[in-house]
Amino acid sequence: MDVTNSQSWSPAILNYVKDFTAESSQLDQIEGKSIENNDQASDRLLQYLSSDEADAMAPVILDATHPISNYFISSSHNTYLWGNQLYGKASTKAYQKVLERGCRCVEIDVWDGHDSDSDTSDSSADSDSDAEDEGEIKKLSRRFKKKIGLSKSKPESKPDKPASASSPPEHGGVGSAGLQRTVSKTEPRVLHGHTATKEISFRAVCATIRDYAFATSDLPLIVSLEVHTCPAQQQIMVDIVRDLWAPYLVELNAVTGHEISLPTLESLRKKILIKVKYTAPEVAAQKTGPAVVPRNADPESGSEDESHEAQEAPVKKSHIITALASMGVYTRGCHFKDFDQPEAKLPNHVFSLSESKIIEMHKRDHSALFRHNKRFLMRVYPKGIRVSSSNLDPAPFWRMGAQVVALNWQYINAATMLNQAMFHGTGGWVLKPDGYRSFHRAQSQITALDRGKLDLTIELLAGQDIGPAEKKLHLYVRSELHIEDMEEIDGGSLPDGGPTKEGQIKAVTELGTTGRSPDFRRQLLQFKVDAVAEELTFVRFKVMDDDTFSRDNLVAWACFKLSRLQTGIRKIRLYDCEGQQTNGMLLVRISKRLEIE
Known part of the structure; x- marks a missing residue:
């Protein structure tokens, strides 16, 4: 029964309506005025219950005049996966579903196409994935592949049989227009690296995002790129993005990172913001000094968020080409060391921390973490050992001020329920409480609310x-x-x-x-x-x-x-x-x- 239109009510509800209307004191809860006839009162109460006015959820009016760091953002982790993190199926339908449910930050893990001459693992240093977690994923993946007799995930010539009755079909329909041209060179793939997950093409993902980015909300969409590709494949990524998203992109316009200030939410309606690791063009090809590599992690693996249990090792030059890095205008991914590093003062930087790392930082200096998140963007993502696509609890991280708390949307659980409650009816962006905004004097979580x-x-x-x-x-x-x-x-x-x-x-x-x-x-x-x-x-x-x-x-x-x-x-x-x-x-x-x- 559609409770907003139908006149068919259950006997139990009708009995309670009669009880309430028989008590004159209950009428004030309907319209604040008395009604002489009980039948009229019952009809009025049923009419009220059939309307949106009776919803327990209060409506919200969005104030979009603040800088984007002053908002919480509905976010997805490993958006492409349909199932668990080791052998689930990558699907463009997964992007469609989360966008239709109001998600405003999606993630794409991009790897070289099969005919590429490069070793994709060399580029993993430009991803957000926590290096220690990535090492755990590799170990679990090797065990799983050995158990089922697989050594390498191969491309499928046709979509797999769905894993369950609710598994989605592959990309098609409105997005097919972006796929019709003949591809003359190998294009990047989207998959979960070092696992047996099935892949999809980067172009197909971008076409789906183009078609559904603003289907339910005109507020900006952040696309977080996890780049594991060689320079040649990165240029193809740039070409595909410009081909499919051109009307929605924010251009740099020769403004340097030191001069960029975060814009208001209102000014970014119907815009796609690309989050990608940034290295200044003049130092992109230089080694900048020692870097940390977690013990027991793959030496080729790295991230913006590294484990504190680390040893010094020579850093490799950046693998992100200038054409791709410059697309991250207001959302430039930066490797996190501490809150005193120079990048922490740039208005458009984004630190990405695993749930384990941010908990560590909260324990070490919760005031510094809170002050950072009042003015600058931070993304929190589930630790890599959540291979069953389970979730962190987003509420504590929102209370720490993190704007982007990325969740696995594959299954309904406590975390996705809380996320729905936070963002219901908001278009995926929620203005933070006063004490969490950049103008407020609050210095910690305890004084902000x-x-x-x-x-x-x-x-x-x-x-x-x-x-x-x-x-x-x-x-x-x-x-x-x-x-x-x-x-x-x-x-x-x-x-x-x-x-x-x-x-x-x-x-x-x-x-x-x-x-x-x-x-x-x-x-x-x-x-x-x-x-x-x-x-x-x-x-x-x-x-x-x-x-x-x-x-x-x-x-x-x-x-x-x-x-x-x-x-x-x-x-x-x-x-x-x-x-x-x-x-x-x-x-x-x-x-x-x-x-x-």
Whole structure:
């Protein structure tokens, strides 16, 4: 049932409507005025519940007048992968899906074409991948290939059979226009290096991005390039990008990196920003001194973010040609050493840190990390050993001020639910809280946000059209409040990139009545917590199917940033396990009180 149009309501919801309209005090929660006739009141309440006005998620009006470093950005890691990190399939459809879901930063790992004369591994020093993590990926990949009898991933002449019923077809349709010309030379490939993942062409990826970049939002799209190609293949990359993205590119216009200031979000509508490692033309071919190479890592492997456990080794000259490096106008990738390095003062630099590295930096000097992220861009990505495409918890890294927290979008999990809550209805860019913006005087996370004593109660009334129609369901609701904990605020470590147990508070209902439209009988989900920062706290709802003989299954879910959770009689729209909004809903009554301390 489409709850915004249909007049067909479940018996449980109709009973609650009658109860509410029989109580005159409830009418104030509808329109703030009394209605004499109960039938009229019931009709008015049903009309209200059928409208967007009843949504538990408050709408947001975007202020696009600030520099782009003042926003959080919905971001994807290893966007090309459909499945896990070792043997999943690369697919252009993966780019289409994340862009349609509101992602505003995608990643492309680019490698030499098969007939190239160069050794692609020599160029891996110009990628973002953490060198220590990359070494772990190589080890895991070698074990996997040995186990299944593979020594090298080869190109497919036709698309593989989908790995699952939901696996996407390969690129076609609107993007085919960019692929019709005859290719006279070998072009770069997109794949996950040192693994058995299946590849796709760089041109096909660029064509898909062109076709879907602004399908759901006209706000800028950042394309993060992981470059593992030789100079000749890089020139082909430049040619392809200019061929397919010309109307959307930001040009350098002879402005040097030292003079560039970050523009406002408004000025970049319908623009594609290329993030690529930058080396100044005059020093591109020079060795600049010793560099660090992690122990036990591949000596040919490197990144902008290196492990602190390192040894000195001669640095190779940059492998990024000037034509490609200069395309990174406002998003120039720079290798991170510390916050005192010269590049850290350039307005258009981007530091990329793995979740392990940023946790280390937060513990070492959380104030310096916070101050950097108020003015400059930072990207955080999952550590390489997450080969199953699991995720870091994005909330602590947003609270550290990182704008680009890149997630694996392949599966729905707590991280992708929080990401949906952060960016729902925003076009993929969210203005940071005042204390996190470049003009504010706050020097650390603890002083940047107002905190207060939270008293939150969700009265769970009934459900409507939840889950598949063909299955007999026994539903209950599990709710979690995602908050800061003291370890995070004080600059302590976060285990596995996620929150400590203090950072999650849970509440669970008993079973509702059997079926897709259960009566939950006014059960209460309650949270009473001190020191809550509403703007970066999240509440998550999971509708579970009770299974007597095996693990309970997730049927539907919803997630909210606490500051956008509205009070009163509300409907919570539910999403399925593919991340798509359904016709399902929960009818609730919400009470929220936050006393600022």
